[in-house]
Amino acid sequence: NISDISFQELNILLYCILTCLNVFFPNLDFSWSTELEQNLKDVFQLSTFRPLQLKAINLSMSGKDLFLVMPTGRGKSLCYQLPAVCSEGFTLVVTPLVSLMEDQLMYLKSIDVEAVSLNASSSKEHAKMVLAEMTDSKAPFKLLYVTPEKIAKSKLLMSRLEKAYNAGRLSRIAVDEVHCCSQWGHDFRPDYKLLGILKRQFPKVPLLGLTATATGSVLKDCQKILCVPEPITLTASFNRTNLYYEVRLKDSNSDDSVSDISALIKERYKDQSGIVYVFSQKDAETVSADLQGKGVNASPYHANMNPEDKSQVHRKWATNKIQVVVATVAFGMGIDKADVRFVIHHTISKSIENYYQESGRAGRDDKPADCIVYFGFNDIFRISTMVVMENVGQQKLLTMVDYCQNVDRCRRSVIAVHFDEVWDDEGCNEMCDVCRHDYITVDITQHAKDVVQIVELAGSLDEKLTPLKVTEAWMGKGPAKRRKMIQTTTLSRLEVEAIITSLLLQGYLSEDFSFTPYTTYFYLKLGGKAPLLKNQSHSITMKMRRTGLDANTVSTTQQTVQESFRQEAFGCISRD
Ligand SMILES: Nc1ncnc2c1ncn2[C@H]1C[C@H](O)[C@@H](COP(=O)(O)OP(=O)(O)OP(=O)(O)O)O1
Ligand SMILES: [Mg+2]
Numbered sequence: 001n002i003s004d005i006s007f008q009e010l011n012i013l014l015y016c017i018l019t020c021l022n023v024f025f026p027n028l029d030f031s032w033s034t035e036l037e038q039n040l041k042d043v044f045q046l047s048t049f050r051p052l053q054l055k056a057i058n059l060s061m062s063g064k065d066l067f068l069v070m071p072t073g074r075g076k077s078l079c080y081q082l083p084a085v086c087s088e089g090f091t092l093v094v095t096p097l098v099s100l101m102e103d104q105l106m107y108l109k110s111i112d113v114e115a116v117s118l119n120a121s122s123s124k125e126h127a128k129m130v131l132a133e134m135t136d137s138k139a140p141f142k143l144l145y146v147t148p149e150k151i152a153k154s155k156l157l158m159s160r161l162e163k164a165y166n167a168g169r170l171s172r173i174a175v176d177e178v179h180c181c182s183q184w185g186h187d188f189r190p191d192y193k194l195l196g197i198l199k200r201q202f203p204k205v206p207l208l209g210l211t212a213t214a215t216g217s218v219l220k221d222c223q224k225i226l227c228v229p230e231p232i233t234l235t236a237s238f239n240r241t242n243l244y245y246e247v248r249l250k251d252s253n254s255d256d257s258v259s260d261i262s263a264l265i266k267e268r269y270k271d272q273s274g275i276v277y278v279f280s281q282k283d284a285e286t287v288s289a290d291l292q293g294k295g296v297n298a299s300p301y302h303a304n305m306n307p308e309d310k311s312q313v314h315r316k317w318a319t320n321k322i323q324v325v326v327a328t329v330a331f332g333m334g335i336d337k338a339d340v341r342f343v344i345h346h347t348i349s350k351s352i353e354n355y356y357q358e359s360g361r362a363g364r365d366d367k368p369a370d371c372i373v374y375f376g377f378n379d380i381f382r383i384s385t386m387v388v389m390e391n392v393g394q395q396k397l398l399t400m401v402d403y404c405q406n407v408d409r410c411r412r413s414v415i416a417v418h419f420d421e422v423w424d425d426e427g428c429n430e431m432c433d434v435c436r437h438d439y440i441t442v443d444i445t446q447h448a449k450d451v452v453q454i455v456e457l458a459g460s461l462d463e464k465l466t467p468l469k470v471t472e473a474w475m476g477k478g479p480a481k482r483r484k485m486i487q488t489t490t491l492s493r494l495e496v497e498a499i500i501t502s503l504l505l506q507g508y509l510s511e512d513f514s515f516t517p518y519t520t521y522f523y524l525k526l527g528g529k530a531p532l533l534k535n536q537s538h539s540i541t542m543k544m545r546r547t548g549l550d551a552n553t554v555s556t557t558q559q560t561v562q563e564s565f566r567q568e569a570f571g572c573i574s575r576d
C-alpha cells in the first residue's frame with residue numbers, strides 16, 4: 001500500500017530506480033560520471049570504454065559487490081584502477097603473482113598514478129612506510145597491491161586495514177584472478193581460501209572479483225569463500241571474433257610438427273610476434289633449439305629458469321627483439337602484448353579453459369590473429385597420466401581432446417559451451433577450420449568392432465594394453481599368435497589413432513590407470529558402450545574432412561587420412 005511508505009522509503013525507492021536506469025542506460029549521468037570520463041582520457045589516455053567496462057565501474061562506484069568475468073586482455077584492470085583514481089582513500093588489490101603486481105605498478109607509474117605493493121620480497125622499511133601511510137589522510141597512493149599470502153599471514157596488515165576502514169580510507173577491494181579461490185577453478189591457490197576475512201571484517205567496502213575463466217559453479221564457490229552475500233555477476237562474451245581457430249594433426253611416427261611450425265613462422269608470420277606453447281620444460285628447450293636451428297628467432301621460457309633470464313626473455317619479446325617465445329604454461333598470467341599474431345600449441349592444453357586462456361594471448365589489439373593447436377595421439381596419454389590425480393582432470397582433458405578431434409561443430413561453439421554461452425556457427429564467420437571446410441561422415445562400426453575385440457582379447461588373457469600397443473596390434477605389429485586371432489587393418493597410423501581417440505571419446509573404450517611409486521601407466525579397457533556393438537543394428541560414425549577443397553590450408557597429413565578413408569570404401573559415405 002503506497003500510503004504505508006514513508007518519505008524516506010520513497011526516497012530510497014527512487015534512488016534505486018535511478019541507479020538501475022543509470023546502470024542499464026550508462027549514458028545517464030552519475031555524480032561521478034564527469035570525473036570518470038575525464039580521468040579515462042587524461043590519466044589512462046583511452047578514448048572509449050570497452051564493452052561492460054563502464055557498467056562494471058558504475059556498479060562498483062555505487063557500492064555493489066561484483067564479479068566481473070571478462071576474457072583475457074579485455075581490460076578488467078581498468079574496472080578497479082579507474083574507480084580507485086576517482087575515489088577517496090585507496091583500493092586494496094589482491095593479486096596472485098608478484099610479477100603481475102610489478103607489471104601493474106610499472107604501468108601505473110608510467111601514467112602517474114600512485115600505487116604501492118606489499119609482498120614477500122618487500123623490504124622492511126618499505127613495508128613500514130606503506131603500513132604507516134595506510135591510515136594517513138594525506139597519503140598519496142590510490143592502490144595497494146598485496147599477495148593473498150599477506151592477507152592470510154600478516155596480522156599487522158590486517159590491523160592497519162581495520163584502522164583504514166574505520167577512518168573511511170578503504171574505498172574498494174579488488175580480488176584479481178578470483179577463480180584461484182575455488183578448487184574447481186584451474187589455478188587453485190590455498191591462500192585465496194582465506195580471503196573471506198576481507199568481507200567479514202570490512203562488510204561496507206564493495207568487493208570486485210575479476211577473472212577471465214570461471215564457470216557458474218566456480219563463481220558460486222568463490223562467492224561462498226569470499227563471504228560476499230549477493231554479488232552481481234557481469235559476464236562479457238567470450239567470443240573473440242578476431243581469432244582464427246585451427247587444429248592440425250601431429251604424426252606420432254615422425255614429429256615433423258616443428259618443421260611445420262617453423263615454416264608457418266617464416267612464411268605466414270614473417271616478422272610477426274607470437275608464442276609457441278609446449279608441454280614440458282624439456283620440450284621448451286628442445287623445440288626452441290630446433291626452431292633456432294631452422295632459422296627462427298626463438299627463445300625458451302619455463303618455470304625452472306632463473307628469474308633474470310625469464311624477465312630478459314619476456315622483455316626482449318615484448319620489445320620485438322625475440323620473435324617467438326617457446327614456453328610452458330609458466331608464460332601465462334599477465335602477459336600483455338597487444339600485437340601477438342599467433343599462438344601455436346605444439347601440444348594440446350590440459351583443458352579447454354587453459355587453451356582458451358593461453359590462446360587468448362593472441363590478438364589483444366582486436367586485429368586478426370591465429371590460434372593453432374597440434375593434436376597428437378600420444379600427447380593425450382602424456383597429459384592424462386599427469387592430470388590423473390587432479391580433481392576432474394581427466395574429464396577436462398577429454399573436453400580438450402574432443403575440441404581437437406571433433407569436426408562436427410564449429411570450434412568456437414565447442415569453446416562457447418564451456419562458458420555457458422551460445423555462439424551459432426554463423427557467428428564464426430569462417431574464423432575456424434571446421435567452418436572453412438566440408439566434411440564427410442564415415443561409418444566406423446566395423447573398425448570399432450575390430451578394436452574392441454583386441455582389447456577384449458587382451459582382457460581375457462589378463463594382459464593390459466597401452467594405447468600404443470592397441471594401435472600396433474590393430475596394425476598387425478603384435479605377436480603372430482595374436483595376429484591370427486584378431487582382425488588387423490591396413491589403415492594408416494593417423495587414421496588408426498583418430499578412430500581409437502573417437503572410440504575413447506564416445507565411451508566404447510575407456511581409460512585404465514595403473515600406479516607405481518615412480519610413474520603412472522595408461523591402459524585402454526572396454527568402455528561402457530562397448531556391449532552395444534554386439535547389437536547388429538548398432539552403428540558408429542565419425543566425421544572427416546573432405547579432400548582437395550583448399551590445398552593451401554589442408555595439411556598433407558590430413559589429406560592422406562581422407563584419401564585412404566575413401567579408398568577403404570566404408571560402408572556408408574554421405575556428404576554433408
Ligand atoms: N577501454 C580500453 N580501450 C583500449 N584499450 C584498453 C581499454 N581498456 C583496457 N585496455 C587495454 C589495456 C591493456 O593493455 C589491455 C589489457 O588489459 P588488462 O586489464 O590487463 O586485461 P585483463 O586483466 O582483462 O586480462 P587478463 O585476464 O590477461 O589479466 O587492454
Ligand atoms: Mg588482469
Ligand SMILES: [Zn+2]
Pocket residue numbers: 410411412413425428429430431432433434435436
Ligand atoms: Zn567456426
